[in-house]
Amino acid sequence: MKIALCNELLxxxxxxxxxxxxxxxxxxxxxxxxxxxxxxxxxxxADRLRIREEAESxxxxxxxxxxxxxxxxxxxxxxxxxRVRRRTVEYMGELARLCSDLxxxxxxxxSPKQRSTVPGQSREEAWxxxxxxxxxxxxxxxEHGVVIALEPLARHLTDVVNTGRxxxxxxxxxGSPALRVNxxxxxxxxxxxxxxxxxxxxxxxxAHFHANDTNGLGPGMGEADYGEILAAxxxxxxxxxxxxxxxxxxxxxxxxxxxxIEYMRRxxxxxx
Numbered sequence: 001m002k003i004a005l006c007n008e009l010l011x012x013x014x015x016x017x018x019x020x021x022x023x024x025x026x027x028x029x030x031x032x033x034x035x036x037x038x039x040x041x042x043x044x045x046a047d048r049l050r051i052r053e054e055a056e057s058x059x060x061x062x063x064x065x066x067x068x069x070x071x072x073x074x075x076x077x078x079x080x081x082x083r084v085r086r087r088t089v090e091y092m093g094e095l096a097r098l099c100s101d102l103x104x105x106x107x108x109x110x111s112p113k114q115r116s117t118v119p120g121q122s123r124e125e126a127w128x129x130x131x132x133x134x135x136x137x138x139x140x141x142x143e144h145g146v147v148i149a150l151e152p153l154a155r156h157l158t159d160v161v162n163t164g165r166x167x168x169x170x171x172x173x174x175g176s177p178a179l180r181v182n183x184x185x186x187x188x189x190x191x192x193x194x195x196x197x198x199x200x201x202x203x204x205x206x207a208h209f210h211a212n213d214t215n216g217l218g219p220g221m222g223e224a225d226y227g228e229i230l231a232a233x234x235x236x237x238x239x240x241x242x243x244x245x246x247x248x249x250x251x252x253x254x255x256x257x258x259x260x261i262e263y264m265r266r267x268x269x270x271x272x
Contacts, residue, residue, distance in 0.1 A: 001233065003211075003264050004028030004063050004243040008035050009253045014051060022058035024258050025265075029060050030243045031102065032067035033095060039072045040091075040098045048101040056103070063241045064106035064146070064208065065099050068092070069114035076114045077133040078126040078160060085133050088114065092133075092148075093140035100144040106208045106241075107141065108182045110151040112158035126160050131173050138176035149182035149207040154190035163191050164198040171205055180207035185224050186247055189214045195225065196232035203236045209243065211264060216248035218260030226267050 005026045010017045014036070021029055033040050036051065043051075055062050069075045075088040092107075099107050109115075117126040134148070141148050152167040161167055167181045181202050188198050199206070213222030220226065244260045246253070 001239060001242050001268065002027045003261055003268075004030050004061075004241045005257055005261070006030045006032065006066060006210075006243060006245040008032045008067070009244075009246045009250075009257055011253065015054060018055050018058050018060060020254060020257070022060055024254075024261055026244075026257075026261055027059075027061065028063040028241055028243070029055055030063055030108070030241070030245070031065050031104070032070070033065055033098065034067060034071040040094050043098065045101070048098065052102045062102040062104045063243065064104035064108065064149075065095060065102075066108035066110060066243075066245070068095055068107055068109055069111035076118070077111075077137075078115050078121075078130040079118060080121055080125070080129070085129060089133050089136045089140070092137040096137075096141045096144040096146050099146045104146065106147050106149050106182075108149045108151055108208055108210070110153055110182075110184075112153050115160050116158045117160065123159055127170075130160060131170060134170065134174050134179055135176065138174060138178040142176065142178035146178070147207050148179050150179060151182040151184055151210070152187055153184070154187045156190075157187070162187075164188070164202045168202055168205055181205045182208040182210060184210035184212065184245065185219070185229065186210075186212045186214065186216055189224065195229045196235075199229070199232040199238075200236055206233075206236060206238050206240075208240055209233065209238065210245040211242045211260070212245050212247060216246070217250070218244055218246050218256050218263070220260070220263035221256075226263075230267055
Protein backbone atom coordinates (compact mmCIF):
# COMPACT_ATOMS: atom_id res chain seq x y z
CA MET A 1 0.00 0.00 0.00
CA LYS A 2 1.25 3.47 -0.94
CA ILE A 3 0.45 6.79 0.72
CA ALA A 4 -1.08 9.72 -1.16
CA LEU A 5 -2.29 13.15 -0.09
CA CYS A 6 -5.48 14.90 -1.15
CA ASN A 7 -4.16 18.12 -2.61
CA GLU A 8 -6.75 20.57 -1.25
CA LEU A 9 -5.21 20.33 2.25
CA LEU A 10 -2.16 22.29 1.10
CA UNK A 11 -2.63 25.86 -0.01
CA UNK A 12 -0.81 27.68 -2.77
CA UNK A 13 -0.01 27.01 -6.40
CA UNK A 14 0.18 23.56 -7.94
CA UNK A 15 3.97 23.90 -7.88
CA UNK A 16 3.87 24.67 -4.15
CA UNK A 17 1.63 21.69 -3.43
CA UNK A 18 3.76 19.30 -5.46
CA UNK A 19 6.97 20.49 -3.81
CA UNK A 20 5.55 20.23 -0.29
CA UNK A 21 4.02 16.77 -0.80
CA UNK A 22 7.24 15.47 -2.31
CA UNK A 23 9.39 16.85 0.47
CA UNK A 24 7.13 15.25 3.07
CA UNK A 25 7.60 11.88 1.41
CA UNK A 26 4.20 11.25 -0.11
CA UNK A 27 4.15 8.94 -3.11
CA UNK A 28 1.03 10.27 -4.75
CA UNK A 29 -1.49 13.08 -4.97
CA UNK A 30 -5.26 12.79 -5.19
CA UNK A 31 -6.61 15.85 -6.94
CA UNK A 32 -9.79 17.83 -6.36
CA UNK A 33 -10.58 19.19 -9.86
CA UNK A 34 -12.00 22.46 -8.50
CA UNK A 35 -8.50 23.34 -7.25
CA UNK A 36 -7.26 23.28 -10.85
CA UNK A 37 -10.17 25.03 -12.57
CA UNK A 38 -13.83 25.75 -11.87
CA UNK A 39 -14.65 23.73 -14.98
CA UNK A 40 -12.30 20.94 -16.08
CA UNK A 41 -13.24 21.63 -19.70
CA UNK A 42 -11.18 24.79 -19.42
CA UNK A 43 -7.97 22.81 -18.92
CA UNK A 44 -6.17 22.40 -22.22
CA UNK A 45 -4.10 19.35 -23.10
CA ALA A 46 -1.03 21.47 -22.48
CA ASP A 47 -2.35 22.34 -19.00
CA ARG A 48 -2.96 18.68 -18.23
CA LEU A 49 0.45 17.63 -19.44
CA ARG A 50 2.13 20.34 -17.35
CA ILE A 51 0.22 19.31 -14.21
CA ARG A 52 1.13 15.65 -14.68
CA GLU A 53 4.76 16.26 -15.59
CA GLU A 54 5.33 18.61 -12.68
CA ALA A 55 4.09 15.97 -10.24
CA GLU A 56 6.04 13.16 -11.88
CA SER A 57 9.21 15.25 -11.94
CA UNK A 58 9.06 15.27 -8.14
CA UNK A 59 8.43 11.52 -7.89
CA UNK A 60 4.69 11.85 -7.35
CA UNK A 61 1.95 9.87 -9.07
CA UNK A 62 -1.46 11.45 -9.53
CA UNK A 63 -3.54 8.52 -8.33
CA UNK A 64 -6.93 9.99 -9.16
CA UNK A 65 -9.60 12.61 -8.51
CA UNK A 66 -12.10 13.35 -5.73
CA UNK A 67 -14.61 16.09 -4.82
CA UNK A 68 -15.71 15.56 -8.40
CA UNK A 69 -18.85 17.70 -8.60
CA UNK A 70 -18.11 20.69 -6.36
CA UNK A 71 -17.96 22.84 -9.48
CA UNK A 72 -19.21 24.02 -11.89
CA UNK A 73 -22.53 24.83 -10.19
CA UNK A 74 -25.79 23.09 -11.01
CA UNK A 75 -24.61 19.47 -11.14
CA UNK A 76 -26.61 16.62 -9.58
CA UNK A 77 -26.61 12.90 -10.35
CA UNK A 78 -30.03 12.14 -8.82
CA UNK A 79 -31.99 15.27 -9.74
CA UNK A 80 -35.57 14.74 -10.95
CA UNK A 81 -34.84 16.97 -13.95
CA UNK A 82 -33.40 14.73 -16.66
CA ARG A 83 -31.53 17.67 -18.19
CA VAL A 84 -29.60 18.23 -14.96
CA ARG A 85 -28.69 14.55 -14.75
CA ARG A 86 -27.61 14.42 -18.39
CA ARG A 87 -25.41 17.50 -17.94
CA THR A 88 -23.86 15.96 -14.83
CA VAL A 89 -23.17 12.63 -16.53
CA GLU A 90 -21.54 14.48 -19.42
CA TYR A 91 -19.30 16.29 -16.94
CA MET A 92 -18.40 12.98 -15.29
CA GLY A 93 -17.22 11.87 -18.72
CA GLU A 94 -15.01 14.94 -18.96
CA LEU A 95 -13.59 14.19 -15.52
CA ALA A 96 -12.84 10.64 -16.63
CA ARG A 97 -10.83 12.08 -19.49
CA LEU A 98 -9.05 14.47 -17.10
CA CYS A 99 -8.25 11.62 -14.72
CA SER A 100 -6.76 9.59 -17.54
CA ASP A 101 -4.81 12.57 -18.90
CA LEU A 102 -3.26 13.14 -15.47
CA UNK A 103 -2.26 9.48 -15.16
CA UNK A 104 -4.90 8.69 -12.56
CA UNK A 105 -6.90 5.50 -12.26
CA UNK A 106 -9.72 6.27 -9.83
CA UNK A 107 -12.44 8.91 -9.46
CA UNK A 108 -13.78 8.98 -5.89
CA UNK A 109 -17.46 9.91 -5.96
CA UNK A 110 -18.31 11.58 -2.69
CA SER A 111 -19.95 14.90 -3.66
CA PRO A 112 -22.77 14.61 -1.09
CA LYS A 113 -24.76 17.63 -2.21
CA GLN A 114 -24.78 16.39 -5.79
CA ARG A 115 -26.43 13.06 -4.96
CA SER A 116 -28.69 13.84 -2.00
CA THR A 117 -32.46 14.03 -2.25
CA VAL A 118 -33.92 17.38 -3.26
CA PRO A 119 -37.08 18.81 -1.63
CA GLY A 120 -40.08 16.65 -2.36
CA GLN A 121 -38.00 13.72 -3.59
CA SER A 122 -38.03 10.33 -1.88
CA ARG A 123 -34.84 8.49 -1.06
CA GLU A 124 -36.02 5.62 -3.25
CA GLU A 125 -36.38 7.86 -6.29
CA ALA A 126 -32.97 9.47 -5.67
CA TRP A 127 -31.44 5.98 -5.39
CA UNK A 128 -32.99 4.89 -8.68
CA UNK A 129 -31.92 8.02 -10.55
CA UNK A 130 -28.42 7.88 -9.10
CA UNK A 131 -28.15 4.31 -10.34
CA UNK A 132 -29.19 5.32 -13.85
CA UNK A 133 -26.65 8.15 -13.88
CA UNK A 134 -23.90 5.89 -12.61
CA UNK A 135 -24.56 3.36 -15.37
CA UNK A 136 -23.98 6.06 -17.97
CA UNK A 137 -21.01 7.59 -16.13
CA UNK A 138 -19.40 4.18 -15.72
CA UNK A 139 -19.52 3.63 -19.48
CA UNK A 140 -17.56 6.85 -19.97
CA UNK A 141 -15.10 5.89 -17.23
CA UNK A 142 -14.53 2.52 -18.85
CA GLU A 143 -13.79 4.18 -22.18
CA HIS A 144 -11.02 6.19 -20.52
CA GLY A 145 -9.63 3.29 -18.51
CA VAL A 146 -10.54 4.67 -15.09
CA VAL A 147 -12.79 3.49 -12.25
CA ILE A 148 -15.45 5.43 -10.36
CA ALA A 149 -15.22 4.61 -6.66
CA LEU A 150 -18.54 5.27 -4.94
CA GLU A 151 -17.96 6.55 -1.42
CA PRO A 152 -20.52 5.85 1.31
CA LEU A 153 -20.80 9.00 3.39
CA ALA A 154 -21.93 9.80 6.93
CA ARG A 155 -25.63 10.51 7.41
CA HIS A 156 -25.09 14.18 8.28
CA LEU A 157 -23.44 14.67 4.87
CA THR A 158 -26.00 12.99 2.59
CA ASP A 159 -29.09 10.78 2.72
CA VAL A 160 -28.15 8.62 -0.28
CA VAL A 161 -25.58 5.76 0.08
CA ASN A 162 -24.46 5.96 3.70
CA THR A 163 -22.97 2.53 4.40
CA GLY A 164 -20.58 0.04 2.91
CA ARG A 165 -23.46 -2.35 2.36
CA UNK A 166 -25.41 0.26 0.42
CA UNK A 167 -22.39 1.06 -1.73
CA UNK A 168 -21.97 -2.63 -2.54
CA UNK A 169 -25.67 -2.87 -3.37
CA UNK A 170 -25.45 0.09 -5.77
CA UNK A 171 -22.34 -1.33 -7.44
CA UNK A 172 -24.07 -4.67 -7.91
CA UNK A 173 -27.20 -3.03 -9.32
CA UNK A 174 -25.20 -0.96 -11.83
CA GLY A 175 -23.14 -4.00 -12.81
CA SER A 176 -20.18 -2.25 -14.42
CA PRO A 177 -16.49 -3.13 -13.91
CA ALA A 178 -15.85 0.62 -13.90
CA LEU A 179 -17.87 1.18 -10.70
CA ARG A 180 -16.34 0.13 -7.40
CA VAL A 181 -16.19 1.41 -3.79
CA ASN A 182 -14.08 3.88 -1.83
CA UNK A 183 -14.08 3.64 1.95
CA UNK A 184 -13.38 6.62 4.19
CA UNK A 185 -12.53 6.19 7.87
CA UNK A 186 -14.45 9.30 8.99
CA UNK A 187 -17.65 8.12 7.30
CA UNK A 188 -17.15 4.47 8.30
CA UNK A 189 -17.15 5.68 11.91
CA UNK A 190 -20.72 6.89 11.42
CA UNK A 191 -21.91 3.32 10.84
CA UNK A 192 -21.21 2.35 14.44
CA UNK A 193 -19.82 -1.05 13.39
CA UNK A 194 -16.28 -2.46 13.49
CA UNK A 195 -14.10 -1.10 10.71
CA UNK A 196 -12.94 -4.62 9.88
CA UNK A 197 -16.52 -5.77 9.35
CA UNK A 198 -17.21 -2.98 6.85
CA UNK A 199 -13.95 -3.52 4.97
CA UNK A 200 -14.50 -7.25 4.72
CA UNK A 201 -18.07 -6.77 3.43
CA UNK A 202 -16.80 -4.54 0.63
CA UNK A 203 -13.90 -6.93 0.00
CA UNK A 204 -12.78 -7.18 -3.63
CA UNK A 205 -14.96 -4.21 -4.64
CA UNK A 206 -12.65 -1.86 -2.71
CA ALA A 207 -10.82 0.32 -5.24
CA HIS A 208 -9.49 3.15 -3.05
CA PHE A 209 -9.19 4.18 0.60
CA HIS A 210 -9.31 7.52 2.41
CA ALA A 211 -7.19 7.72 5.54
CA ASN A 212 -8.53 10.23 8.04
CA ASP A 213 -10.00 9.93 11.52
CA THR A 214 -13.15 10.14 13.60
CA ASN A 215 -12.78 13.91 14.05
CA GLY A 216 -12.15 14.65 10.37
CA LEU A 217 -8.46 15.26 10.94
CA GLY A 218 -5.56 13.18 9.69
CA PRO A 219 -5.04 9.51 10.57
CA GLY A 220 -3.92 9.00 14.14
CA MET A 221 -5.48 12.28 15.30
CA GLY A 222 -8.78 10.79 16.46
CA GLU A 223 -10.06 7.54 17.90
CA ALA A 224 -10.01 5.20 14.88
CA ASP A 225 -8.22 1.89 15.39
CA TYR A 226 -5.78 1.86 12.48
CA GLY A 227 -4.29 -1.42 13.57
CA GLU A 228 -7.69 -3.03 12.98
CA ILE A 229 -8.13 -1.11 9.72
CA LEU A 230 -4.79 -2.05 8.17
CA ALA A 231 -5.11 -5.68 9.23
CA ALA A 232 -8.53 -5.87 7.56
CA UNK A 233 -7.23 -4.21 4.40
CA UNK A 234 -4.48 -6.82 4.19
CA UNK A 235 -6.95 -9.66 4.74
CA UNK A 236 -9.08 -8.57 1.77
CA UNK A 237 -5.96 -8.23 -0.37
CA UNK A 238 -6.11 -4.46 -0.77
CA UNK A 239 -2.88 -3.18 -2.29
CA UNK A 240 -3.97 0.27 -3.46
CA UNK A 241 -3.55 3.80 -2.18
CA UNK A 242 -4.03 5.05 1.36
CA UNK A 243 -4.97 8.61 0.58
CA UNK A 244 -4.83 11.12 3.43
CA UNK A 245 -7.95 13.29 3.26
CA UNK A 246 -8.40 15.92 5.97
CA UNK A 247 -11.99 17.12 6.24
CA UNK A 248 -11.79 19.45 9.24
CA UNK A 249 -10.38 22.97 8.91
CA UNK A 250 -6.80 23.24 10.16
CA UNK A 251 -4.55 26.19 10.90
CA UNK A 252 -1.29 24.44 10.02
CA UNK A 253 -1.89 22.13 7.05
CA UNK A 254 1.77 21.31 6.52
CA UNK A 255 2.08 20.05 10.09
CA UNK A 256 -1.06 17.93 9.69
CA UNK A 257 0.23 16.48 6.42
CA UNK A 258 3.59 15.72 8.03
CA UNK A 259 2.10 14.08 11.11
CA UNK A 260 -0.28 12.03 8.95
CA ILE A 261 2.38 10.46 6.75
CA GLU A 262 4.69 9.81 9.71
CA TYR A 263 1.86 8.00 11.52
CA MET A 264 0.92 5.92 8.46
CA ARG A 265 4.55 5.00 7.80
CA ARG A 266 5.03 3.79 11.38
CA UNK A 267 1.91 1.64 11.13
CA UNK A 268 2.78 0.16 7.76
CA UNK A 269 6.26 -0.69 8.99
CA UNK A 270 4.86 -2.31 12.12
CA UNK A 271 2.47 -4.58 10.21
CA UNK A 272 4.78 -5.43 7.31
